[in-house]
Amino acid sequence: MLIKVHGSAVFGIEATTIVVEVNIDKGIGYHLVGLPDNAIKESNFRIAAALQNNGYRIPGKKITINMAPADLRKEGSAYDLTLAIGILAASDQIRSENIQKYLIMGELSLDGSVQPIKGALPIAIKAQEEGFEGFILPKENAKEAAVVNGLKVYGVENIKEVIDFFDENAPLQQTEIDTRREFYDHLHLPEFDFSDVKGQESIKRCMEIAAAGGHNIILIGPPGAGKTMLAKRLPSILPPMTLHEALETTKIHSVVGKVKNKGLMSQRPFRNPHHTISSAALVGGGSYPQPGEISLSHNGVLFLDELPEFERRVLEVMRQPMEDREVTIARAQFTVTYPSSFMLVASMNPSPGGYFNDPDAPVTSSPAEMQRYLGKISGPLLDRIDIHIEVTPVPFDKLSEERKGESSVVIRKRVEAARQLQTSRFENVDGIHYNAQMGTKHIREFCKLNESSKNLLKEAMQRLNLSARAYDRILKVSRTIADLDGVEKISEMHISEAIQYRSLDREGWLG
Template identity: 55%
Template sequence: MFTKCYASALVGIEAMTVEVEVNITPGLGMFLVGLPDNAVRESQERIRSAFDNSGLKMPGKKVVVNLAPADVRKEGSSLDLTIAVAILAAAGQVAPDRLGSYIIMGELSLDGTVKPIRGALPIAVNARRNGFRGFILPRENAAEAAVAEGLETIAAGSLKEVVDFLNGDAAVPPYVHETTGGDGAESPYEEDFADVKGQAHVKRALEVAAAGGHNVIMIGSPGSGKTMLARRMPTIMPPMTTAESLETTKIHSIAGKPGSTRGLMTHRPFRAPHHLASQVALIGGGTNPQPGEISLAHNGILFLDELPEFGRNMLEVLRQPLEEKKVTVARAKYTIEYPANFMLVAAMNPCPCGYYNHPTKECVCSAASVSRYINRISGPLLDRIDLHVEVTPVALDEISGTAPAEKSAAIRERVVAARARQAARFAGTNGIHTNAMMNPAMLREFCRLDAACSAMLGRAMERLDLSARAYDRIVKVARTIADLAASPDIRPEHIAEAINYRSLDRAGWGR
């Protein structure tokens, strides 16, 4: 007997429908075809044990399972449940009437329970797009899949539950995700900018960066507060839009990261990979393709601490994603594109010993070693970082002072207001949400400079020997500073502040 069920396979951050066809004929053995990987091939042993422990019967005939389209590689164990249901339907143990209406996915335990899968959200979105009535999947993934409205989410705990549901022996109401009010208003972070003593100029730079989506690098001696400041960046970032939340959740779901199974992500991700992480871990890819850290930071922050300690090749591969807001992973057997619209926040010491330009401690590094250390960060990469901020040590009287510092909530209000002005400015423009994303045509339209601003910027270009890219980025930062000041036009003081955020372009940093 022949029957057919439906599942999905992940391709990048999207899902495609897979037809699981089963034909039972006289003979012996079970045969899996359709380009399955080893995990899929091993499913037959899990299925046999699940049948035995669930009171179900494996057909004592030849079972051929085809996964169509046959030219797309099927990976992972999430097809166990689909194959098991298709075999039971072909053997007459499951009524075939409802099989065509549902996507069925889940990993089977030997005792017949259903384990969670990766990528439930993109699979649910694909199922809704292709007109399926519902999605049968493990209970642990139900909240995530329920985000796709207009699709029945049937949460199952075991193979027997799925069989009873399809046979009409048990009524399983669709899962309804309960959203708690104020979920997006409360920060999941314990840190606050009020904890940081002094460093007013650095806080201001980070506020500008958050308001315009600009990349920022902090350079300063050990203990000056670079990491402390960076880890408080998420507390002043604006809330995510629904579209941003959906796309970010899809990426984390595909990667199987904790938190994605609780439903839609409402807080911007903060990723801080160690400098010993591999290039694949940072960019993505691998034997079984996975999004890397730059994609997991999509719509959020990628924090690279001790930037010069990262391998040169790893840093250089960031250049394309910083410009194009996506990364293309091309291998012999596949080419996958992952979104990577992240805000880069980096931190570094000024020299190997860490005390170059320190106000009280003497640097023991030679001029050549300082130059070599700084030059680990290439000029093209620095060109793509909008704000270069020098972080100086905090004076003792500031550390011991009791005066309250400004809270993150107050800074966040200004950031949200500036983002609202940008949203109005770029309304109707697809894919452009912040000043940092403006293209040259938008710069000419929205960032017109008067004679005083042009003259000031021209002098800075000559004195600092800046590139055309640096020119554009100074203008974008100035536009953000104007937005924070609620100014419709860019003024000379905005240009002056933006130029001041180019510390590493000035003489005195070993260049």
């Protein structure tokens, strides 16, 4: 008897429906075809034990299973439940009238319990698009999949629940959530707040500008100056995620199995990888490509602490994704693309010893040593960072102040007002939502300068020997500063402030 059961495979952040065809005929043997990996080939042992421990069995006949499309590689143990239900239905051990209405996924333990899977959200979206009535999956993933409207989601803990459901002995409990209500109920500020930061008013101003325009920023200063503290508080002043951004971000985290017992992600991601990270872990890759840290920080913040300590080769692979806001990983038989629209926040010491060229510092470094240390970061990568700012240690009188600084709530309101101006400006421009995303064409259109501003920028370009990319960065940052002031025209004041935020272009740093 031939039975068809439906599962799904995830490539990138999109799912593809897999038809599992189970045919049972005279003879003996178990044949699994359709490019399964080793985890799927081993599934017959897990399935046999799970069925036996629940009062069922694999029939002693010739079983042929095809996973179509046969030229698409299938990976992972998430097909255990799909295959087991197909075998039971094909051997008439359970009723099969309604099986094709449902997409079934889950890993089986030997006692029949169902273990969580990766990629439940993209699979649920595909199931809804293709008109399936419901999605049966592990209970731990049910809330994640229930985000999709118009699809019945059933979370199960044991294969016996699925068997009883198809035999109409016991119904399954549907998981339902109000996506919008669930999302907006959890839109609260992160735990870190800018009111905790003593002093550093100029750096807070930089962080506000970076948040308002989505600009990349690098903080340069000695140990203990507050670089990490400031970076961790940046998400608290970023505008709340939209429902679309939340769905896109959750899909990426779902693919790597980081969304369990949750609905939509409501907070912008903040990723802080260690400096020993490999290039594949940072941008994504592997024999079967998985998203890297830059994709996991999509719509959020990627914080690289002690930037020169990262391998230069690792940092260089970020250059193109930072420009294109997506990363494409090519393999011989397929290509996957992951979105990677993130804010880069980097921090670094100004020298190997950690301090400026200060005779009173605990450890001093010569200008040559400082330049060699800073030279570990390539010029093209620094060009892609809009704001460079020096962070100096906070004096004792500021540290000992009882008065709290401006809170994240207050700063966030100004950031949201500036972002609202940008949303209106780019409403007819595809793929651009804030100033940092502007290309050369849009910079010329939206960052027009008067004659005195042009002369000021020209003088800065010549004196600092800035590249064409740095010129564009200054215009983008000045556009954001003008938006924070609520004005349409960029003035000399905005240009001069933006030029200040190119510390590493100045003489004494990189040349």
